Amino acid sequence: MIAAIVRNGFRALRRDKGALILSFVLPIAFFSIFGMIFGGMGGGSTPRVSVLVVDEDGSAVSGRLVAALLQEPSLDASTHAKAKKGGPVPPDYTAAGAEAAVKQGDAPAALIIPRGFGAHPISFGPGRDSPPIRLLHDSSDPVAAQMVGGMLQKVVMTSLPDTMAKMGMQYFEQYSGGLTPQQRESVESALSRVPNAPSQSGPRKDTGLVALDVRDVVGEKKHNSMISFYAAAIGVMFLLFTASAASGSLLDESESGALDRILSARVSMTTLLAGKVAYSALLASAQLTLMFLWGAAVFHLDLFTHLPGFVVMTAATSFAVASFGILLASVSHTRAQSAGISTLIILTMSALGGSMFPRYFMPAAMQKVGLLTLNAWAIDGYTKVFWRDEPILRLAPQVAVLVGAGMVLFLIARRFARRWEYS
């Protein structure tokens, strides 16, 4: 008896493609995606943190520090913007240029080595006569500043061991009352044996001897740094589910015969699909608006000072997800099939596109793959609006991609919907 029940269960499962996908394909797909993100696709390591480096000092010591930062494997350091293909190498960043680049999201952090650093690279004692290196960062990436700060200490210690030792002895003499001639001779003999090339030894403990002035140049005036990111990230993921469910009414109408009746009236298939997309887009807009209003009321999100950007991004995002929903409906034959396919695709898009965790945590290759998702473009757009306070015109790439994707998805859906037009 039990065997018969089990057999019936497997027989039904075999014919239920949606359940099969959810049971077997989805877990493997997610296992693979998370493996690629956190496992570095077999042999990779922690993603490199991008940092812009500005050398205002121009001394031999600062030059050695910059060279060491550029060679540090855990940092993706650069002193100038990337050159266009075949074009000349752009000039080195200035402090203002680096700050602007961080604000625009080109890099999560910048290090400004100030004038006079070479004369006093170590900060020690009550005088603190060493001018601090400035670390400008974007707190929407909370890891980057910590990472760059720590790596800077490591790089200073390993790239300037001779300078560190000499400065250390100067401070020792200053605060200990001086050395005897015999002690001085012995110290100088030891210092002469300290290499001045970067050490090849393993990582050293962060001593904190280099003074750092850390400043959040993007989020310093924000009430709640990450809330706009999560409102957009979570919002877009649920928008996709809402849109796919709303567009599923097309399948209900097909199954009930209402679709035939509608198309026998004065409604064309294009009009019908456009109506469905309009409904889904309005629903999505309402959902996003509610989400951000909640963010404003409960988490002090600055919604009302960013209203124009919010409206533009919400309209573009809603249209894109609505078209995505109608495409899912038009390729599916039943509600169950649509639910299976949409769950698979939406969760995958959300994982890759940054709805589940920020894309900057991902390896560079995965970040690029994420750009194939609607989530990534929507989240980037909302981040520009709420986090970087960028003007509406700067939303052009995100809006163009979302609207363009929406139109392409709609046209593909229209093509698939031809099967309903006539029998």
Next chain:
Amino acid sequence: MPAIPLRLDAVVKRFGDLTAVSGVSLEVHERACLGLLGPNGAGKSTLIRSIAGRVRLDSGSIRVFGEPAGSAAARAQLGWVPQELALYPLLTCRENLDAFGRYQGLRGKALDDGIAWCLEWAALADRAGATVKALSGGMRRRLNMAAGMVHRPRIMLLDEPTVGVDPQSRNRIFEMVAELRDQGTTVIYTTHYMEEAERLCDTIAIIDHGRAIAEGRQEELVAQSFGSRSDVLMRFASTVENGSAWAAARGGTVDEGVAHFAVEKPTDIGPLLDAAIRDGLEVIDVVLRRPNLESVFLQLTGRDLRQ
């Protein structure tokens, strides 16, 4: 001369290897009620869908008041009630009628009037605010019909509108169809229930395997197949071993213990009864029955309508 409401010329529709409609030609005149009678799978629904413009024909043509089926002008003249409950289950009766009225291009007073008329016609005025889910099966069927009538078309296509309804609701649907006819609407009515075709339709086309194998008034069809003959059904007190041979000797057959004979005139029943008594058969029931559409179908196809 005004165009006739509906004209089908050699309509052919194939689905792969299956020919669903095979060269059907029909004409339906103003205020007529044409019944498409045939068993399940005969091609009736495909024919109706073709008239509604929902099927791309392989050959032939369909014209609605002279306009090609599927054109905007043709659609405006047609109301279609599909076999399925093609309604929005979460909307109320009024909201459903409003939706389908708007899909037909109605707005304002015309829409309000159409909705009000349909609610009255379907006897759903007191349930106008009820959702479809809250309606009984019969009410849903009536609303399904009303949704096809909200724009007051001149031709109504009814595809098996009584499927799955109780006898009381069926009678109400018959009354609705009769009311339509009284108001001058041309009706095309598909069914596999012979009684419905006989009761509602003045012209009947018998459809089988996608072909219209006979067409005409009911009495014409019967006369064509049977002339003036009638059926005599005779039941005996007990199973008669040689009953089949006895019936066969008199030109009859035995089916499930009942002997069937064809007689030219009712008085021919007398000699049959005399012969039975003479041969010692105890007759307990005799019925004289004029052949009906089912008999015609059986005669033409060798199969029962409900097969």
